[in-house]
Amino acid sequence: MAVTEWLSQIKWDKNGLIPAIAQDYKTGKILMMAWMNQEALALTAEQGHAVYWSRSRQKLWHKGESSGHQQQIKAIRLDCDSDVIILQVEQKGGIACHTGRESCFFRKLTKQGDKWTWQTTEPVLKDPDTIYQKAINKDNQ
Template sequence: MTSSWLKQVRFDSNGLIPAIAQDHLTGKILMVAWMNAESLAQTVASQRAVYWSRSRQRLWRKGEESGHHQSVKDIRLDCDADVILLTIEQHGDIACHTGRNSCFYQRLNTDGDTPTWEITEPVLKDPDSIYS
């Protein structure tokens, strides 16, 4: 039986909801992923982030390959009940598969005639050494 709190979440037609992972100390947005009811319920039960991988079509326990897991400090639901905000502690300081702290490492530079994306964060660890 589905828990009453889970019934209040508005999943999309594919049974998914976007989930934002935010560092609990700095407030920095580290990544956005997707959750289904099962991954959200497992996240609540384990207090570790579990997402739904759209590319692999399976549950994805953050850090299962890289070791860079996320401990969940707080879970919030937005006013429309269609976005989840996870306040997390990022273990290993790498949330992005590119080896960076955040997936949001590119900033649009509009100083010149033509806007360009600039990289604002260094690679902390070579992704080839993280994923085998």
């Protein structure tokens, strides 16, 4: 099947994007959610590591390009409605979140008495300033 054939089977949103959920291939834990356009998904399939579309920067984003925490692809799955991708990945460095945590989903809604609050359930594994300092220094050179 040609690249354009398999990409044409996806239901892209009005902006040409699809949500992509990164999941640890061993544990099944959800690590993060990001967006992909056709180019990002094609590059992900071809190169074997996650490439996303940054809506804020309006450009391709190779996961780990500044942090070193690349996501090696183990499988790419499309849901039954053809409008969500799951990337089963090996998360390099054990950190997927820019906050220095394993997962971006580190807050859990809990009820304390009659009040609902977001409780942080995962520790910071590495200070984000340390993770991204190398990228900041590189950009300032």
